[in-house]
Amino acid sequence: NRDWLGIYAECCRILWQEVDYLQEGRSADTFRRNFRGIDWVKVPKVYWRYASPRVLTLEYVPGIKISHYEALEAAGLERKQLAKLSARAYLQQLLNDGFFHADPHPGNLAVSPDGALIFYDFGMMGEIKANVKAGLMETMLGITEKDADRVMNSLVTLGALEATGDLAPVRRSIQFMLDNFMDKPFEAQSITAISDDLYEIAYDQPFRFPATFTFVMRAFSTLEGVGKGLDPEFNFMAVAQPFALQVMSENLPSGSNIIDQLGRQAAQLSTSTFGLPRRIEDTIDKLDRGDIRIRVRAQESDRLLRKLGGMQLATNYTLIFCALILSATLLFVNGSFIPTAVVGAIALVPGWALWRLLKKLDRYDRKF
Structure with missing residues (x-):
């Protein structure tokens, strides 16, 4: 190639x-x-x-x-x-x-x-x-x-790797090289062993x-x-x-005022919040490719799935609540008291939902 x-x-x-x-x-x-x-x-x-x-x-x-x-x-x-x-x-x-x-x-x-x-x-x-x-x-x-x-x-992106359908083996090969070769001096390793390892992990991979x-x-x-x-x-x-x-x-580009900082932080939080479904899809894809393997007993699967759904929802509530509290804090520091009160009031909604959900998860754990 x-x-x-x-x-x-x-x-x-x-x-x-x-x-x-x-x-x-x-x-x-x-x-x-x-x-x-x-x-x-x-x-x-x-x-x-x-x-x-x-x-x-x-x-x-x-x-x-x-x-x-x-x-x-x-x-x-x-x-x-x-x-x-x-x-x-x-x-x-x-x-x-x-x-x-x-x-x-x-x-x-x-x-x-x-x-x-x-x-x-x-x-x-x-x-x-x-x-x-x-x-x-x-x-x-x-x-x-x-x-x-x-x-x-x-x-x-650089064209040094061909984007084939299944890149999980390639990712594992790269991770192996990062973990084993990057921080260790070559003088302290066996050249024969390094050559053998690199040949095994790079053979038949789509590197170019x-x-x-x-x-x-x-x-x-x-x-x-x-x-x-x-x-x-x-x-x-x-x-x-x-x-x-x-x-x-x-x-x-660097922001020159605190409003720019607020916008960047809010954008990061919203990206993390709304990017969760995409991350779940990526995880499912990795499961399909065999990059992640999970074994659970059949009688526990329903309980674990319910708990996982609750934890995902709690994560969403937490991110939204934190984003609103951060926004209210920055507005208060800038002297915008009325917007601070409005944003703080809105933050009570996901905060209350988060508290109720955590209590529900706690009762669920004690029950099972």
């Missing part, structure tokens, strides 16, 4: 750009503009007066090669910090800019005396679209949260390798080697999580 023709076309495009010096100069300018507000990244300027398709003249920006560890330590530079900066710089390129250095090997990375990263050689660059950036962010957040559903959905990721994954693996060389305990995902969250918060 590999997109071999797409991968070929991507490699062909990148390699032709590699030998076009004018294109490399334009890429260097774009890369430099993307980092113009960041003082810990330096990019050489292009002197276009002395540039041609066969000659490219750049600003002289000397530094210590990032793999010369003794020279870095002699200059008083912190290797762990440099590993984190290299990861942050690449995340900036992927998640913010959508324009990334596809060849970040140690020969193209140096460090200035003041600890800034210096990038060279902009012949091999990659571009990703906005929807792919969003999908990558979702994937990283799902991995750091160990949320298999979030990772699976983001992979479907989109052509768009050819150079993304190449750069990832190269950067991982650079980070591990600087810091043997380097964990790319540990750096990725706070950065992805920061990017996400910066891209979300």
Whole structure:
């Protein structure tokens, strides 16, 4: 299921750009503009007066090669910090800019005396679209949260996973990888055991390798080697999580007053309340697929179903009651006393219904 023709076309495009010096100069300018507000990244300027398709003249920006560890330590530079900066710089390129250095090997990375990263050689660059950036962010957040559903959905969006009829085995495979590989150093595990496990869970699954990721994954693996060389305990995902969250918060519109906050919180509560039927349908689908198995005795099934229905209704009452109380509180803080009284009075209705239902459930439990 590999997109071999797409991968070929991507490699062909990148390699032709590699030998076009004018294109490399334009890429260097774009890369430099993307980092113009960041003082810990330096990019050489292009002197276009002395540039041609066969000659490219750049600003002289000397530094210590990032793999010369003794020279870095002699200059008083912190290797762990440099590993984190290299990861942050690449995340900036992927998640913010959508324009990334596809060849970040140690020969193209140096460090200035003041600890800034210096990038060279902009012949091999990659571009990703906005929807792919969003999908990558979702994937990283799902991995750091160990949320298999979030990772699976983001992979479907990115085209790395085929949306077949039954994705339950795929979700279990992803959850297995998140639980067993993400927080453990590979040095402490058996390579043979890892290979066997991955083969067993990935065999005959609808995973694909989109052509768009050819150079993304190449750069990832190269950067991982650079980070591990600087810091043997380097964990790319540990750096990725706070950065992805920061990017996400910066891209979300922020409310400037308490009414906006009230609206967002009310919307979240209403979504949770009215989304319950959908969640029940999802649970039933998982039962049909065999992803969830429940065994109960026949004589208990009726009682459990009645109790489940009562608990669902109690949850709805609770969410509505809490939403109204929260709204009344925020209105009171803003000095809107009449609306506060109205909303508070309305809140008594679901509150009274909730109290009666809880009493009924309590009597039902004591009876049986």
